[in-house]
Amino acid sequence: MQEILSRYETVTEDAVNEWFRVGEATDFPENSGACIKYKNKQIAVYNFSRIGKWYATQNLCPHKMEMVLSLGMIGDKDDIPKVACPMHKKNFSLEDGSGLGGNDLKIATYPVKIENGNVYIGFSD
Ligand code: FES
Structure with a gap:
């Protein structure tokens, strides 16, 4: 369990050493998530078109170690863009991965950029 979790660490834009292309922006459903693979990681990518933003997080929900976050509902809580795990x-938070509403778990987040209609996620490994 620890081994799987250790694959996921938040990457800040300053730390990026590879912008990995994951597809065209039009490949990603609006206001919802999709899952991509990078090395041995599953990453959830969210095209939050309602607010004009993109986010990426680990796909793994740390609660019961389920690879499901890309299937979660996105929305906001007190103006913080968030994903709700479909399981429980x-x-x-999609901004910094922190648990909201008394949830002290945390998920890794990754920077996303859109260039010439392509979607890139930033990794540091
Ligand atoms: S597995 Fe995600 S909330 Fe339980």
């Missing part, structure tokens, strides 16, 4: 509805 724990909420995580």
Whole structure:
């Protein structure tokens, strides 16, 4: 369990050493998530078109170690963009991965950029 979790660490834009292309922006459903693979990681990518933003997080929900976050509902809680895990509805901030609403779990987040209609996620490994 620890081994799987250790694969996921938040990457800040300053730390990026590879922008990995994951597809065209039009490949990603609006206001919802999709899952991509990078090395041995599953990453959830969210095209939050309602607010004009993109986010990426680990796909792994740390609550019961389920690879499900890309299937979660996105929305906001007190103006913080968030995803709700589809299993037991724990909420995580899409901005910094912190648990919301009394949830002290945390998920890794990754920077996303859109260039010439392509979607790139930033990794540091
Ligand atoms: S597995 Fe995600 S909230 Fe339980």
